Amino acid sequence: MTKRVPADSDQVFSDADVQDQPVATRSRIDDALDRVLSRAGRSESATVIRDLTGGAQALDAETHDLDADLDAIRMEREDRASLRRVGSLSTELEDVTEVEYRQLRLEKVVLIGIYSEKSTEDAENSLRELAALAETAGAEVLDGLLQRRAKPDPATYLGKGKAQELAELVAAVGADTVIADTELAPSQRRALEDVVKVKVIDRTAVILDIFSQHAKSREGKAQVELAQLQYLLPRLRGWGESMSRQAGGQVGSAGAGMGSRGPGETKMELDRRKIHTRMAKLRKQIQAMAPAREAKRANRKRGEVPSVAIAGYTNAGKSSLLNRLTGTQEFVQNQLFATLDTAIRHAETDDGRQFTYADTVGFVRELPHQLVEAFRSTFEEVGDADVILHVVDGSHPDPSAQLRTVREVISEVGAQGIPEIVAFNKSDLIDDSQRLVLHGLVPDAVFVSARTGEGIEELGRRVFAALPVPDQEVIVVIPYSHGELVAELHERNRVMDTEYVEAGTRVRAFVTAEMLAKLEPYLA
Ligand SMILES: Nc1nc2c(ncn2[C@@H]2O[C@H](COP(=O)(O)OP(=O)(O)OP(=O)(O)O)[C@@H](O)[C@H]2O)c(=O)[nH]1
Numbered sequence: 001m002t003k004r005v006p007a008d009s010d011q012v013f014s015d016a017d018v019q020d021q022p023v024a025t026r027s028r029i030d031d032a033l034d035r036v037l038s039r040a041g042r043s044e045s046a047t048v049i050r051d052l053t054g055g056a057q058a059l060d061a062e063t064h065d066l067d068a069d070l071d072a073i074r075m076e077r078e079d080r081a082s083l084r085r086v087g088s089l090s091t092e093l094e095d096v097t098e099v100e101y102r103q104l105r106l107e108k109v110v111l112i113g114i115y116s117e118k119s120t121e122d123a124e125n126s127l128r129e130l131a132a133l134a135e136t137a138g139a140e141v142l143d144g145l146l147q148r149r150a151k152p153d154p155a156t157y158l159g160k161g162k163a164q165e166l167a168e169l170v171a172a173v174g175a176d177t178v179i180a181d182t183e184l185a186p187s188q189r190r191a192l193e194d195v196v197k198v199k200v201i202d203r204t205a206v207i208l209d210i211f212s213q214h215a216k217s218r219e220g221k222a223q224v225e226l227a228q229l230q231y232l233l234p235r236l237r238g239w240g241e242s243m244s245r246q247a248g249g250q251v252g253s254a255g256a257g258m259g260s261r262g263p264g265e266t267k268m269e270l271d272r273r274k275i276h277t278r279m280a281k282l283r284k285q286i287q288a289m290a291p292a293r294e295a296k297r298a299n300r301k302r303g304e305v306p307s308v309a310i311a312g313y314t315n316a317g318k319s320s321l322l323n324r325l326t327g328t329q330e331f332v333q334n335q336l337f338a339t340l341d342t343a344i345r346h347a348e349t350d351d352g353r354q355f356t357y358a359d360t361v362g363f364v365r366e367l368p369h370q371l372v373e374a375f376r377s378t379f380e381e382v383g384d385a386d387v388i389l390h391v392v393d394g395s396h397p398d399p400s401a402q403l404r405t406v407r408e409v410i411s412e413v414g415a416q417g418i419p420e421i422v423a424f425n426k427s428d429l430i431d432d433s434q435r436l437v438l439h440g441l442v443p444d445a446v447f448v449s450a451r452t453g454e455g456i457e458e459l460g461r462r463v464f465a466a467l468p469v470p471d472q473e474v475i476v477v478i479p480y481s482h483g484e485l486v487a488e489l490h491e492r493n494r495v496m497d498t499e500y501v502e503a504g505t506r507v508r509a510f511v512t513a514e515m516l517a518k519l520e521p522y523l524a
């Protein structure tokens with residue numbers, strides 16, 4: 001897979017590697033964002049930033065006559081669109097007009113966002129995150145534009161004047177895609193596209209794109225495709241319309257006359273039906289795969305092996321911590337949504353009891369509801385856990401928002417009653433004053449660093465302590481013919497003394513309620 005992630009993208013999010021580099025090597029995005037954001041604070045309405053390399057002049061020309069270039073730009077846009085369109089991967093949907101759209105790789109993008117008076121900082125973090133998302137998806141972020149307004153414009157998201165300004169910015173920097181930091185209504189997307197003359201997509205589309213690039217397992221792939229189709233369906237009509245309008249409007253070739261509208265709509269209907277069929281098929285597939293996972297889960301449950309779900313915001317360091325805690329080699333990358341498939345790892349407490357860790361899909365603000373829906377079974381893994389290890393990136397500019405987002409999803413899957421251990425990760429990047437703030441947020445949290453190993457042992461102890469405790473003291477004599485019970489006692493309970501007597505193994509232990517039931521016949 002050819003995916004271009006700029007070499008300096010790591011610096012959008014704090015990564016330990018950054019520490020070793022001179023401060024001067026900040027990424028262009030950071031600079032660009034800083035400029036957007038610092039001006040956003042001052043300006044009343046909108047802020048435009050440009051690349052240092054130029055293009056500013058074009059923007060000063062408020063009355064730049066775009067109409068004259070309209071046709072040329074449209075043609076170019078069509079050319080680009082046809083170039084970027086990669087072949088559909090799914091044979092069943094080969095000729096669906098718009099399905100290729102979702103597989104297209106982003107190129108040079110301009111970000112846009114809206115913030116209200118009070119939420120400047122929030123908009124800043126959101127825009128940074130959008131930049132990181134765009135880069136993870138393989139795009140190069142050229143520029144950004146923020147507008148201060150109470151509510152998005154219902155027609156074009158940005159206000160009319162700002163949309164025009166955006167069109168000029170896009171032309172000046174040579175961007176081919178605009179990404180809005182929200183989920184746009186299909187009509188907004190279309191209207192804005194008509195103004196800026198390049199492809200307009202939204203945060204949801206970017207997240208879906210990342211998921212589709214990162215999904216590995218059959219189930220994960222099916223879940224992502226289902227979410228994509230759900231997202232696509234209400235937008236199909238819109239795209240169809242703007243396309244047939246384009247075709248009728250300027251191509252004007254022999255075939256595009258009277259008859260062009262009918263076939264277009266018929267095709268749209270056909271596409272829609274195909275998509276529905278495909279979605280039904282995917283739902284069935286996902287359902288069929290569920291029993292296997294259920295069985296595995298039931299097995300773990302039956303074996304009474306307690307489970308710890310590692311949950312948290314994307315890129316918080318969940319997989320890194322899992323590796324530290326269990327000595328495994330889970331996939332770690334400074335990318336959003338590096339992990340899409342739940343990984344289960346076996347572990348043991350220091351007194352020999354067994355349990356499992358489950359690494360899960362990360363969360364993000366405005367996680368598309370289509371994905372929550374499609375990945376419900378994966379998130380339910382969290383709902384089934386005995387303990388939730390909630391990992392928060394302590395070096396993030398707004399950890400409380402991360403905490404909130406993750407806790408919302410946790411309660412959505414009905415897991416709010418499960419004991420939660422909060423771990424502030426990346427403590428190697430946190431200074432003392434930040435520690436104080438975080439401590440205020442969650443007083444009993446553990447500070448850890450998957451990078452340096454700080455706090456890992458303490459975290460391990462906290463996890464052990466949170467596991468369901470074997471607290472029923474028993475003395476049993478287990479016949480030598482039932483060696484498996486002795487083994488189970490050692491694995492999942494706390495054995496205090498063992499003695500070999502004539503009738504069998506005499507054990508004094510603290511056991512769980514379930515174990516107690518099994519031992520009933522052998523109580524001494
Ligand atoms: N400085 C520092 N960086 C860390 C630490 N832990 C993880 N990282 C980095 O953070 C990035 C994300 O780590 P992952 O373990 O992939 O995070 P994750 O939560 O599993 O992310 P997703 O699977 O994408 O949701 C990687 O670049 C890690 O090297 C830490 O303690 N300190």
Ligand SMILES: [Mg+2]
Binds near residue numbers: 318320332339359
């Ligand atoms: Mg991960």
